[in-house]
Amino acid sequence: DAMVIQNPRYQVTQFGKPVTLSCSQTLNHNVMYWYQQKSSQAPKLLFHYYDKDFNNEADTPDNFQSRRPNTSFCFLDIRSPGLGDAAMYLCATSTRQDNYEQYFGPGTRLTVT
Amino acid sequence: AQRVTQPEKLLSVFKGAPVELKCNYSYSGSPELFWYVQYSRQRLQLLLRHISRESIKGFTADLNKGETSFHLKKPFAQEEDSAMYYCALMNAGNMLTFGGGTRLMVKP
Numbered sequence: 001d002a003m004v005i006q007n008p009r010y011q012v013t014q015f016g017k018p019v020t021l022s023c024s025q026t027l028n029h030n031v032m033y034w035y036q037q038k039s040s041q042a043p044k045l046l047f048h049y050y051d052k053d054f055n056n057e058a059d060t061p062d063n064f065q066s067r068r069p070n071t072s073f074c075f076l077d078i079r080s081p082g083l084g085d086a087a088m089y090l091c092a093t094s095t096r097q098d099n100y101e102q103y104f105g106p107g108t109r110l111t112v113t
Numbered sequence: 114a115q116r117v118t119q120p121e122k123l124l125s126v127f128k129g130a131p132v133e134l135k136c137n138y139s140y141s142g143s144p145e146l147f148w149y150v151q152y153s154r155q156r157l158q159l160l161l162r163h164i165s166r167e168s169i170k171g172f173t174a175d176l177n178k179g180e181t182s183f184h185l186k187k188p189f190a191q192e193e194d195s196a197m198y199y200c201a202l203m204n205a206g207n208m209l210t211f212g213g214g215t216r217l218m219v220k221p
Contacts (some may be wrong), residue, residue: 004156031207040122040213040214041213041214042117042199042211042212042213042214043157043199043211044211045208045209045210048208090157092157094207099162099164100203100207101159101162102159102209104156104157104158105156106155106156107156
């Protein structure tokens, strides 16, 4: 089954300790997104890649970085996690051929202690 | 700026009752609207989009540009419809803005 995979599903990190979340896809979609979803809130777009072109949302904190080494993989790096960064992080993909319908991964729940 | 509003955080109905989940939007361009659903412990998935004009799992949604609404409706709710529902708007840059979500609980 073609899909979007996120690892790990649950991640615990310490305050200020860098953490990396990963996303991979077998859909061969050229667009990949990272969203942050806090409890009882809507998913909020952090950034997206259109092919290798990185696009940061204006209000995404500098603490959040991303890498996309190839079409299949995308990483979210949080350089110095704060307690306020505890959230569910969702990865999604899309392609023009599908009218940019977004396919979501299961998410990684990040806890900051 | 675009905005999506779902006024109800929680909607509770009995099985077999009609359901309407409200969604209002503001957007200066021509909107493309979606409903996403998240069942318990599952990923967010597309339920329907207005351009396809389909009925999925008995749900329909009509875009009303005059009222800037895209309400989701189902005539007879089923217990398996219990989930979190998000309305979303896609802008000209193909980016989604989500509403705050409505939790639908269908009681037996």
